[in-house]
Amino acid sequence: MIQESDDVIVKAVARLLVPFIVVYALYVVMHGHYSPGGGFQGGVILAASFVLLGVSHGLEKTRRRMSEKAAMVLSSIGVLIYGGIGALCLILGGNYLDYAKLGKILRVTPAEARSLGILGVEIGVALAVMAVMCTVFFAIFTAEESPEDYRSLE
Amino acid sequence: MEVTLLLESTDNAFRVMERAREHAVGLLDTAVQFTAEQTRFRQEKRGQLLFTGTQKRKTQFQNIVGTTIILLAFWMLLSGKFDAFHLTLGVICCALTAYLFHDLLFANVRVGDMRVIAARFIAYIPWLIQQIILANIHVASLVLRRKMPIDPQIVKFKTKLETDISCVTLANSITLTPGTITMDIKDGVFYVHAVSQKVANELNAGDMEDRVAHIFMEADHLYVEDVLDAARIYQTLRT
Amino acid sequence: MFEFIVNYYNYWMYIGLMMIGFYAMMAKRNLVKKIIGMNIFQSAIIFFYISTSVKKGGATVPILEYAHGHATHGIEHGANAIDVMQYANPLPHVLMLTAIVVMVATLGVALAVVILIYRRYGTLEEDEIMKLVRRG
Amino acid sequence: MTAQIPVFIVVIPLLCSFLTPLVGLWRKDLCYYWSVLALSLCSLASIDTLFAVIQGGPIHYRMGGWAPPFGIEYVIDHLNAMMLVVVSAISLIVAIYSKRSVEQELPDRAVYFYTIFLLQVTGFVGIVITGDLFNLYVFLEVASLAGYALVAVGEDGAPLATFRYIVMGTIGACFYLLGVGYIYVSTGSLNMADVYQILPDLYHSKVVLTAVAFLLAGLAVKMALFPVHVWLPDAYTKAPSAASALIAPLMTKISLYVMIRVLFTVFKPALFIDLLPVADIMVWAGVIAILGGATMALAQTDLKRMLCYIVVAEVGYIVGGVGLANATAIKGAILHILNDAVMTVGLFTVAGIVAYKTGRHDLSDCKDLFRKMPFTMAAFVVGALSIIGVPPTCGFFSKWYLIHGAVIAQHWAFLVALLLSSLVSVVLFFRIIEIGYVFQASHGEHANGAEHTAIDEAPLSMLVPTIAIAVAIILIGLYNQTILSNIIDFAVPKL
Amino acid sequence: MKILSIIAGVLMGAALVYGSLDMPKWGDPHSPASTHVSPYYLQHSIEHTATPNVVTSVLADYRGYDTLGETTVVFTAGMACLFLLGKGRKRQGK
Amino acid sequence: MILPFDLILVLFVYICAIAAITIKDLLSAVVILGAYSFFMCLLWAQMAAIDVAFTEASVSAGIGTVLMIGAVSKTKRRSND
Structure with a gap:
């Protein structure tokens, strides 16, 4: 369990930086088409912003923004976005994950439909990765330290 | 020697200019602050919880808008793509972030002060850069002399800054200036490592602290003129 | 000979790392050390894949x-x-993005298991744990 | 829409596993029904695919509509289709079986259990169905991670066993990845069919030789071939009974399937039979595994651990059978994959019932079980007879083909090992039957017999799947000619 | 154990070095890895997917199924951590 | 790729790897592992694989190190080997 940091500098700087980190992460996710980056990197940076918040302001305050339950739901939803886009292509008459068929409902050319499909997929991946990394972070940092039935060498 | 002279004269010029501007802004500030305080006092006295509720919501809304604008500027700096699609994405992302994190960027800052603070902060930067250059020259001269007359010491002083953000600005300014490093802040006491006596003296003089305090409109009473002005305004308002 | 080494050294650099990782995984008795070895081992393989994607001549x-x-x-x-x-060959990059994510996923599960082990036995040294297990 | 059915085999458990936590948030007890529903849909799809393959030959499915060397392709031939049915049917049966056992062992975490259960099945199915070397690695990791999680929640000592499993499993997966990398360097392709086309020109290259070595080494770790089996017994003994009933039969069989796939459809059979000494090494590895597994099984006093060593021995049968490299032996090996999966799941479900009823799974806990649970033990006897190789059960036929293959190849050591291990199985299972039946009968007379003879049968949700497996063992034995002529004869490569 | 693992490691390394002797030269633009499949991606990425970053287009479209599997791996890891370290977990030993 | 620069990076990578598995203080070992990942990522950026380098920097050197520090803080810091 991480307590709130008593260092003013860390707290204030973390407070100021977190929104910018989040926007940077979103930028990385959204601009995966043109520059290095994409869902995984963006998701991990998003998770890093929560980690920063957790390390500086304590887990209690972080939990107010992203609880374990919310993280679990978000990870499901993120992966479902990916799988759902694939299934949508299936419903629209293509093979699984054939984004070109999305053009039928989006009314764009197949190439652009694929581009938009990639964007959607990246958003799903980013959500899932962010939520899972938060989950793992919470799980490891809130694990009970004191063993209940603890056998030691003594 | 000439360089130092030159720098000092520019310093003086800066100082004069800044004083003038400060004078004007400070006057305005105290007025604004005073009226705000008056209203708040009145509200609290009447105990209008509903009113403060809407006030809070309004503050929150202003926070969100302000955060969005700042983040959007950051986004455009990163993105460099200005077609409709990417701009829309940017607005959505920034608004979302601002909604989720609106209380982080502007915590402990009185609304309405933002513009003034920003202006003062921007005005503070050239001064800081100048200080950094001066300190650089100083440290370089220390190091390049054969005997290396350094005198490392830890300076401890109690600050008059109140909010955390001003403390952080001061601490980071101190750290940015070569020769001094902020080690810790505990209950308003700064522990600063200074490399020589001269640096430590400058630190103790508290020039930087005053300026930082000025940026964040804290401890304005330290400026005698401001105090006088405030007294004058107060008097005019009372009568 | 020199020519030969220059042509192939990049394929060999990862092998040393792999051996380091393998050794740590097998011989170290501390469980966190084993995980560190696992990490080194996996990233060495990623190194190999990335080496195959390089094209000389300004790619x-x-x-x-x-x-x-x-x-x-x-x-x-x-x-x-x-x-x-x-352009460099993009396919190994894609594969290795996957492998890196798999790496961190394995890391997370392994760390969770390590915490469980510590909770049970109060130590992370394998020989001490074995002693405790044998004592029953 | 019928052309899309193959994809449902993977996508249904995948999407349903993502939805399981959401279902669990709403109603916790629905998760069980939800996963059973998902797995039954998956089984239906795979059975449909099997019939489609039998009627119309191999099915190719392009993921995302991209042509094979560029995109990822499903290739479902006879071997695949059979494995798909085996995997999905067994996981359905285990899912039905798991209800009471999970309620007892993991009461507050059933939601996560079923999520990971479905992910595990997804991993298995994904490995089996894919036609791409790297995609296989990805799903191997899905299956492995889910397996680690399922094992680690077991009884006391499970985390330590899991840690070993993680270390060994990672080494295995990394070796596999390395082998794929060497193949990629020399061919530039990851698609199995494409590699199959390109590789023959490169068979004398050292790169391909190393690739074969590392692929097989990695898979050997994953399938727990004898010298590197050390992770298996601990892990599967300590796992919760529902989890071990799912993983123990399937994980090793799927690694064996991957081995067969790599040897026959990525490399040409000629490579490992004529050019390299791989086949001989495999037969001897099989012999060692059979003898080692059987010997270790004799030394155990724990029911589940004994079954684990039997699994190790069975792996030796299949590896050796493939290594014998004649059509009969390979036919026997493939049939044995099917048979072994079915009979191991039968035995592990019975072990799970024993653990459910007595709380432990030592051999000494089997006392008097024949009276308490006659149906369960009948199923156990059927499974045991099949492991020994008694005619109407399915184990006999695959062993018969393996022995026949050994005779054709004139590999007497393998033959002797097979017969010896059958003998050991007889000893093992008669010991259990003695403990469960004879021992107690004499003992029960001077204890108060009335209490012991009261029938205390397992709950229906556990009993029905167990009996179904026992019936399946006999049915597969009776209809083995149909299975052979319709499916396995097509899966055996032309040597 | 230490000596055994050193021997195993060295054997593994030797096998890998042996295997790498027949590889195409490092950085050879005409090696099979860079001429067989990957040029297709580079040439058709924009035409097919309107995405200049080829890595993204291969990751999410040409080999999108891999990425789905990868996301599943991540999801599995998250669920596994919740499963193992989740709240209210009581050890049930003997 | 510039050969000397490359070799220096590889040297750093090796030093970090060996240090990470020999140091007895687990927290230091973990932090050195983070440095190892980071040098690895520089190496890959050198080989024109920026996407991979980016991922490695964020995933392995970032979150991976955080998780390992968490695990070490929950368990023991000293190790016997």
């Missing part, structure tokens, strides 16, 4: 806008304008 990042020849408008030029030799 750059596989992002089509940043090629030497055409400045920005890859879209108008279409397929024939793209000179394949100017």
Whole structure:
């Protein structure tokens, strides 16, 4: 369990930086088409912003923004976005994950439909990765330290 | 020697200019602050919880808008793509972030002060850069002399800054200036490592602290003129 | 001989790392050390894959806008304008993105298991744990 | 829409596993029904695919509509289709079986259990169905991670066993990845069919040789071939009974399937038979595994651990059978994959019932079980007879083909090992039957017999799947000619 | 154990070095890895997917199924951590 | 790729790897592992694999190190080997 940091500098700087980190992460996710980056990197940076918040302001305050339950739901939803886009292509008459068929409902050319499909997929991946990394972070940092039935060498 | 002279004269010029501007802004500030305080006092006295509720919501809304604008500027700096699609994405992302994190960027800052603070902060930067250059020259001269007359010491002083953000600005300014490093802040006491006596003296003089305090409109009473002005305004308002 | 080494050294650099990782995984008794070894082992393999994607002779990042020849408008030029030799091979990069994520996922599960083990036995040294297990 | 059915085999458990936590948030007890529903849909799809393959030959499915060397492709031939049915049917049966056992062992975490259960099945199915070397690695990791999680929640000592499993499993997966990398360097392709086309020109290259070595080494770790089996017994003994009933039969069989796939459809059979000494090494590895597994099984006093060593021995049968490299032996090996999966799941479900009823799974806990649970033990006897190789059960036929293959190849050591291990199985299972039946009968007379003879049968949700497996063992034995002529004869490569 | 693992590691390394002797030269633009499949991606990425970053287009479209599997791996890891370290977990030993 | 620069990076990578598995203080070992990942990522950026380098920097050197520090803080810091 991480307590709130008593260092003013860390707290204030973390407070100021977190929104910018989040926007940077979103930028990385959204601009995966043109520059290095994409869902995984963006998701991990998003998770890093929560980690920063957790390390500086304590887990209690972080939990107010992203609880374990919310993280679990978000990870499901993120992966479902990916799988759902694939299934949508299936419903629209293509093979699984054939984004070109999305053009039928989006009314764009197949190439652009694929581009938009990639964007959607990246958003799903980013959500899932962010939520899972938060989950793992919470799980490891809130694990009970004191063993209940603890056998030691003594 | 000439360089130092030159720098000092520019310093003086800066100082004069800044004083003038400060004078004007400070006057305005105290007025604004005073009226705000008056209203708040009145509200609290009447105990209008509903009113403060809407006030809070309004503050929150202003926070969100302000955060969005700042983040959007950051986004455009990163993105460099200005077609409709990417701009829309940017607005959505920034608004979302601002909604989720609106209380982080502007915590402990009185609304309405933002513009003034920003202006003062921007005005503070050239001064800081100048200080950094001066300190650089100083440290370089220390190091390049054969005997290396350094005198490392830890300076401890109690600050008059109140909010955390001003403390952080001061601490980071101190750290940015070569020769001094902020080690810790505990209950308003700064522990600063200074490399020589001269640096430590400058630190103790508290020039930087005053300026930082000025940026964040804290401890304005330290400026005698401001105090006088405030007294004058107060008097005019009372009568 | 020198020519030969210059041509192949990049394929060999990862092997040393792999051996280090393998040794740590097998011989170290501390469980966290084993995980560290696992991490080194996996990233060595990633190193190998990335080595296969390199093309000598000025090949750059596989992002089509940043090629030497055409400045920005890859879209108008279409397929024939793209000179394949100017870009690194993207396929190993893609595979290794997957492998890195798999790596961190394995890391997370392994750490969770390590915490469980510590909770049970109060130590992370394998020999001490074995002693406790044998004692029953 | 019928052309899309193959994809449902993977996508249904995948999407349903993502939805399981959401279902669990709403109603916790629905998760069980939800996963059973998902797995039954998956089984239906795979059975449909099997019939489609039998009627119309191999099915190719392009993921995302991209042509094979560039995109990822499903290739479902006879071997695949059979494995798909085996995997999905067994996981359905285990899912039905798991209800009471999970309620007892993991009461507050059933939601996560079923999520990971479905992910595990997804991993298995994904490995089996894919036609791409790297995609296989990805799903191997899905299956492995889910397996680690399922094992680690077991009884006391499970985390330590899991840690070993993680270390060994990672080494195995990394070796596999390395082998794929060497193949990629020399061919530039990851698609199995494409590699199959390109590789023959490169068979004398050292790169391909190393690739074969590392692929097989990695898979050997994953399938727990004898010298590197050390992770298996601990892990599967300590796992919760529902989890071990799912993983123990399937994980090793799927690694064996991957081995067969790599040897026959990525490399040409000629490579490992004529050019390299791989086949001989495999037969001897099989012999060692059979003898080692059987010997270790004799030394155990724990029911589940004994079954684990039997699994190790069975792996030796199949590896050796493939290594014998004649059509009969390979036919026997493939049939044995099917048979072994079915009979191991039968035995592990019975072990799970024993653990459910007595709380432990030592051999000494089997006392008097024949009276308490006659149906369960009948199923156990059927499974045991099949492991020994008694005619109407399915184990006999695959062993018969393996022995026949050994005779054709004139590999007497393998023959002797097979017969010896059958003998050991007889000893093992008669010991259990003695403990469960004879021992107690004499003992029960001077204890108060009335209490012991009261029938205390397992709950229906556990009993029905167990009996179904026992019936399946006999049915597969009776209809083995149909299975052979319709499916396995097509899966055996032309040597 | 230490000596055994050193021997195993060295054997593994030797096998890998042996295997790498027949590889195409490092950085050879005409090696099979860079001429067989990957030029297709580079040439057709923009035409098919309107995405200049070829890595993204291969990751999410040409080999999108891999990425789905990868996301599943991540999801599995998250669920596994919740499963193992989740709240209210009581050890049930003997 | 510039050969000397490359070799220096590889040297750093090796030093970090060996240090990470020999140091007895687990927290230091973990932090050195983070440095190892980071040098690895520089190496890959050198080989024109920026996407991979980016991922490695964020995933392995970032979150991976955080998780390992968490695990070490929950368990023991000293190790016997």
